Amino acid sequence: MSHPHRRPAETELLAPERHGDADAEAGVLDFAVNVQPGPPGFVRTALAARLDQLAAYPSRTDERRAVGAAAARHGRRPEEVLLLDGAAEGFELLARLAPRHVALIEPSFTEPGRVLRATGARISTVVLPAPWHLDAELVPADADLVVLGNPTNPTSVLHPAEQIRRLCRPGRLVVVDEAFADLTADPVTGRREPESLAAALPDGVIVIRSLTKTFGLAGLRIGYLLAAPAVIARLSAGRRHWPLGTLALAGLTACLSEEGDRYTAALAERLAVDRGRLLAALAETDIEVCAPPHGPYVLIRVPDGLGVKAALRDRGLGVRSCANFTGLSTDHLRVAVRSEAETATLIAGLRDVLTSTPGPS
Known part of the structure; x- marks a missing residue:
């Protein structure tokens, strides 16, 4: 044609x-x-309420409130949460882990590969055959960092959580991009986020979440990741002061509220x-x-x-x-x-x- x-x-x-x-x-x-049209009214209200306070630096109180909202959303501890200037920043921070061999489960969002190739690490692209069912046996045994999406962008495939757990092994970190997980549901039972690892958070897993898609906030840049405190410490070491502004913190807290x-x-x-x-x-x-x-x-x-x-x-x-x-x-x-x-x-x-x-x- x-x-x-x-x-x-x-x-x-x-x-x-x-x-x-x-x-x-x-x-x-x-x-x-x-990205969904938006933001919804309650988020607009939360953002508008802070406009007169933009002359001040973001406060520790706002940061603690946003961290607490993310932790409560998934039943995690606050020390397992790292707020992000958009989920894409989470991929940038992975360079601080100094991986030696990165396995990228493809096809998938291109941003992790772009930033991790810049680290000089060895990169293996693990191309799943259509219809793109995850197979842990295809991942090189010596890969110390594995990155995948769930649901995957752009295939919209949702990998079973049990299959992702099979990627875990000592000395390896598994990064799961769950940017669209909040909009998934079991087609039979209706249970929300049926394959998310955010609430379980197995050892060696980093979950990266975005809020900008669901709430129509791509221009604001807000997200967070969940990981063990030791991993959080490695990712945040030397990070700049005030990585999220006041409006980002207010928006994040509103999105993760009961109303959100x-x-x-x-x-x-x-x-x-x-x-x-x-x-x-x-x-x-x-x-x-x-x-x-x-x-x-x-x-x-x-x-x-x-x-x-x-x-x-x-x-x-x-x-x-x-x-x-x-x-x-x-x-x-x-x-x-x-x-x-x-x-x-x-x-x-x-x-x-x-x-x-x-x-x-």
Whole structure:
């Protein structure tokens, strides 16, 4: 299948540092970025209440309150929590562990690989075959740092917690990126976060969590990680003063409040319905869904994915090319789960593109 539409340079789409926000242009209906619209009203109120205090440095009280909220959310001790200037900072801090051999479970979010390659450590990419079930036997035995996502971005695969535990061994740290775990649920029982390790936190596991996706706060940069106190000490040694500002601390505390928990639970339920609607529409359109999705995004594969992406852009629709994810191809596209009306617009665009006859180039 060939499309004459203008498309971004293939070298740009293959760049490891490229993120979906590059496709979320003004005036384009955004299916490329997985951030929810927001922030919700109660978070806005919490942020607005602190605007008059921005002349002062962030306080220890605010920091303790945010740490306590994260600890309480997962039943952890405060000394097992490290607040982050966005979850991406958690990947940067991993360099302080001075790993010798890093195993990256792929395909997955590109940021950990980008920052860990800069450390000079040996890097092994463990590319799981589709549909990307985790297999601990594929990981090199001498890897002292293993990084994976759960649910994985962009495949939306949710690995069983028991399979992740099998990665653990003496002398190894396992980093689990749970950026979208708060929106997962068991499809049968409805139990929230069924495969998260945040509450169990096995020895040798670091869990990195983001709040910006669920609460529509990508511009604020807030997250946290959970790990053993000794690991926290290694990650935070020599860290700058005031790594999170007053608004970040206030936003983090609000997101992790009881009201924030209720909001997340309701959002997870709604997204499950919206995702089911999207999957049904994709099936009716004979578009391949690459794996059963568990996050607020779905990975699809279409012939000439780059051409389809460009043609959708011409129709005012932005989707994420997955050409720069290890183990995926230029035919893979990621689409965010949106409302019923927005999904209908996307499906109409896809049908139009996939059935149109290319004109002269």
